[in-house]
Amino acid sequence: METRTSSRRTFLTLSMGVPLGAALAACGSSGPTQAGAGGGGGSTSGGGGGGGKATYWYLTGQPNEGVRTRAVERFNKANPSSQLATTTFQNDAFKTKIKTAIGAGEAPTIIWGWGGGGLRSYVQAGQVDDLTSWFDQNAAYKDRLFPSSLGAATVDDKIYAVPVECVTPIVLYYNKKVFEKVGAQPPQEWGDIMDLVKKFNAAGVAPFSLGGQSRWTNMMWLEFLFDRIGGPEVFKAIYDGEKNAWNNPAAIEGLTKMQELIKANGFVKGFSSITADSNADQALLYTGKAAMMLHGGWTYGSMKTDGGDFVTGGSLGYMNFPAVQGGKGDPSDTVGNPAQYMSISSKATPEAKEIAKKFFLTEMNSDAQSKDWVGTTQVPIVKGVDAQFGSGADAPWQKFVYDTAANAKSFQQSWDQALSPTASEVLLDNIAKLFQLSISPQQFATNLNEVIGK
Amino acid sequence: MTVPPVPARGNASLTAAPGGQGRGLAWLAVPALLLFVAFAVIPLIGVFVLSFTSWDGLGEIRPAGFDSWRAVLSDPGLPHALWVTFLVIALSWAVQTPASILLGTFLAGFQRYRAVLSVVYFIPLLLSSAAIAITYKALLDPNFGLGAGLGIPILVQDWLGEPVLAFSVVIFVVSWQFIPFHSLIYQGGVRQIPRSMYEAAEIDGAGRVRMFFSITLPQLKYTIITSSTLMVVGSLVFFDLIFVLTAGGPGDATRVLALEMYKRGFQANLMGPASAIAVILVLVGLVLALLLRRLGGRNSSHSQLEGA
Numbered sequence: 132m133e134t135r136t137s138s139r140r141t142f143l144t145l146s147m148g149v150p151l152g153a154a155l156a157a158c159g160s161s162g163p164t165q166a167g168a169g170g171g172g173g174s175t176s177g178g179g180g181g182g183g184k185a186t187y188w189y190l191t192g193q194p195n196e197g198v199r200t201r202a203v204e205r206f207n208k209a210n211p212s213s214q215l216a217t218t219t220f221q222n223d224a225f226k227t228k229i230k231t232a233i234g235a236g237e238a239p240t241i242i243w244g245w246g247g248g249g250l251r252s253y254v255q256a257g258q259v260d261d262l263t264s265w266f267d268q269n270a271a272y273k274d275r276l277f278p279s280s281l282g283a284a285t286v287d288d289k290i291y292a293v294p295v296e297c298v299t300p301i302v303l304y305y306n307k308k309v310f311e312k313v314g315a316q317p318p319q320e321w322g323d324i325m326d327l328v329k330k331f332n333a334a335g336v337a338p339f340s341l342g343g344q345s346r347w348t349n350m351m352w353l354e355f356l357f358d359r360i361g362g363p364e365v366f367k368a369i370y371d372g373e374k375n376a377w378n379n380p381a382a383i384e385g386l387t388k389m390q391e392l393i394k395a396n397g398f399v400k401g402f403s404s405i406t407a408d409s410n411a412d413q414a415l416l417y418t419g420k421a422a423m424m425l426h427g428g429w430t431y432g433s434m435k436t437d438g439g440d441f442v443t444g445g446s447l448g449y450m451n452f453p454a455v456q457g458g459k460g461d462p463s464d465t466v467g468n469p470a471q472y473m474s475i476s477s478k479a480t481p482e483a484k485e486i487a488k489k490f491f492l493t494e495m496n497s498d499a500q501s502k503d504w505v506g507t508t509q510v511p512i513v514k515g516v517d518a519q520f521g522s523g524a525d526a527p528w529q530k531f532v533y534d535t536a537a538n539a540k541s542f543q544q545s546w547d548q549a550l551s552p553t554a555s556e557v558l559l560d561n562i563a564k565l566f567q568l569s570i571s572p573q574q575f576a577t578n579l580n581e582v583i584g585k
Numbered sequence: 586m587t588v589p590p591v592p593a594r595g596n597a598s599l600t601a602a603p604g605g606q607g608r609g610l611a612w613l614a615v616p617a618l619l620l621f622v623a624f625a626v627i628p629l630i631g632v633f634v635l636s637f638t639s640w641d642g643l644g645e646i647r648p649a650g651f652d653s654w655r656a657v658l659s660d661p662g663l664p665h666a667l668w669v670t671f672l673v674i675a676l677s678w679a680v681q682t683p684a685s686i687l688l689g690t691f692l693a694g695f696q697r698y699r700a701v702l703s704v705v706y707f708i709p710l711l712l713s714s715a716a717i718a719i720t721y722k723a724l725l726d727p728n729f730g731l732g733a734g735l736g737i738p739i740l741v742q743d744w745l746g747e748p749v750l751a752f753s754v755v756i757f758v759v760s761w762q763f764i765p766f767h768s769l770i771y772q773g774g775v776r777q778i779p780r781s782m783y784e785a786a787e788i789d790g791a792g793r794v795r796m797f798f799s800i801t802l803p804q805l806k807y808t809i810i811t812s813s814t815l816m817v818v819g820s821l822v823f824f825d826l827i828f829v830l831t832a833g834g835p836g837d838a839t840r841v842l843a844l845e846m847y848k849r850g851f852q853a854n855l856m857g858p859a860s861a862i863a864v865i866l867v868l869v870g871l872v873l874a875l876l877l878r879r880l881g882g883r884n885s886s887h888s889q890l891e892g893a
Contacts, residue, residue, distance in 0.1 A: 230851070252641060252854060253643060256644030256645070258643055344746075344834055401728065401742075401743035401746045403743070404726075404727070404745030404751070404834075406722075409722075409723075414729065552853055556852045556853035560837070563834055563836055563837075564836045564837070567748075567836045
């Protein structure tokens with residue numbers, strides 16, 4: 132029988148080939164995976180941008196993709212001799228792809244990202260250009276941006292990225308209809324939250340929606356608790372690599388309060404199997420299965436699109452995270468994403484770099500683009516943009532986001548973006564375990580102290 | 586006594602012939618060998634070398650001696666991932682093998698409807714793991730999934746949020762996906778068993794159950810080994826399905842070795858330790874495959890048909 136005679140060979144290839152396949156995958160494939168199916172003008176281009184062309188990769192997903200595409204189209208139309216070639220990617224595919232491409236020396240001219248710890252790792256590897264002197268030359272440009280947006284672009288007092296796009300603080304959303312039905316008021320402080328948990332559970336409504344499988348969703352809670360209890364200094368010490376900074380009493384108190392909320396059934400049943408990518412957590416809020424949700428400002432737009440008349444009918448309430456009684460933090464502080472960031476690959480040609488800088492100056496944070504962002508119910512990181520909000524249905528929301536960002540004394544960048552990729556993976560891992568109640572606050576602190584400064 | 590002629594399907598004499606024709610045709614193996622070297626041997630060496638370096642995937646690759654190995658071997662995450670991987674292998678084997686044998690035996694009949702059924706059963710294998718994982722995730726969602734939709738309370742569980750349940754779901758989905766493939770292998774295996782053996786057993790008055798245990802199962806021995814090898818080595822590198830379904834969670838309840846490797850390499854930017862895990866993965870795969878081969882005996886590559 133032929134099958135049997137060949138079984139030895141098959142089995143050898145299998146036994147070695149299959150694990151190797153996995154090993155190979157670990158080395159990354161760097162073929163141009165073009166995911167431009169999202170409707171944008173995604174024409175592909177290879178590596179570091181040779182000749183009179185610069186390359187720019189960005190994310191798919193409307194409405195942001197449209198704004199990005201239109202900016203490129205305007206630029207290419209206005210500059211026939213210096214063109215920008217674009218490729219679009221889905222969010223998660225992009226994160227892996229950009230890292231692999233940079234490691235392989237195939238990065239696009241413009242490296243789009245989240246700033247913070249990821250940017251720091253590019254800087255340490257010498258992969259992105261220092262833009263400090265460019266900012267000095269264009270001081271007026273720099274002055275128009277939200278000051279809080281520059282922090283995550285700065286590594287060791289030098290600026291390596293241009294803050295772009297929109298400001299998205301984390302917001303406490305609530306369903307007004309559910310609150311009315313139960314006869315409850317939005318929480319003023321942490322004690323109210325614990326009371327509301329009892330009230331909503333008794334009424335058969337989940338107090339908080341949460342997409343816990345994504346892990347960074349859980350992290351947003353800790354960011355606020357640390358800030359409200361101990362002020363921004365608690366995380367700053369961690370960020371600065373101070374030894375045993377996670378052992379700060381405020382940190383331990385925050386972690387303990389977190390587990391108390393979980394034990395009190397503060398979150399929707401099955402939260403640790405819900406992902407944020409599928410927007411199921413938002414659906415829980417607008418279908419009234421959950422009363423509240425702590426989430427990024429970016430979910431306003433998707434709830435408006437997916438939630439029927441939930442947003443347009445005025446059922447969506449939103450507020451900044453409440454104070455914790457006796458806490459040192461300022462309740463006007465916020466956390467989240469102060470901006471998105473664009474860097475220039477140090478491997479790009481001088482021509483390509485010039486095109487990228489011209490693009491930053493003429494299109495990024497321009498009036499035309501700000502108008503475009505405002506049209507998508509978002510808030511660009513440009514000072515005074517609130518004058519453009521008008522009196523539409525989304526204006527109160529935009530005003531709220533603008534004021535939150537502008538009035539915050541501390542706008543802390545999301546921890547997983549602020550820390551190095553190595554430390555943030557350990558952080559997310561331990562957050563998942565903390566929410567599973569499988570580790571104690573003290574164990575959490577101990578595990579994370581080990582990776583401080585790494 | 587007349588022995589019915591056994592059709593000479595297998596050609597054991599050809600393979601058993603020492604040298605002779607075999608040597609003359611050796612050059613035919615060159616393309617396969619070249620591919621094997623290019624896509625298996627060279628990357629393996631690369632990964633091995635990488636496991637002795639420190640690299641964040643972005644900057645320079647610096648030699649780091651045994652640092653990565655020390656880090657990986659002293660991390661409690663490794664024994665845990667090995668244990669989870671082992672459990673996935675053992676449990677998915679234990680679920681898939683009996684089901685596949687029974688299904689394969691059933692499908693080995695020659696009635697027309699069985700051919701149609703075997704096509705229907707085969708469909709799960711045609712779907713990509715990612716699609717399967719996303720579908721199951723949606724079906725199992727405690728708030729919007731099957732249980733909530735149909736109003737069946739027993740189905741409303743935190744399927745992917747409780748460690749034991751999540752693990753069981755992984756085993757179930759893996760089995761659901763791969764039982765069709767192994768049934769096909771067993772169907773082929775059963776069809777190779779000479780009918781004369783069943784006819785003889787029938788004359789001796791054996792029932793269906795007796796025939797299954799005395800003829801079908803022993804005759805399938807080498808099919809079982811082949812199928813088990815594929816299962817074991819296959820489940821060793823489960824990645825896509827688990828990654829999409831549970832992302833290794835809740836906590837680290839379903840974090841298999843391949844996932845551990847990915848997380849370290851691509852999420853934590855630690856290519857050295859990730860490579861060390863990859864090497865461990867290769868070693869474990871090799872040991873398991875050799876073990877199974879030992880179990881099958883030396884002559885498993887020969888036909889087990891009498892007279893052939």
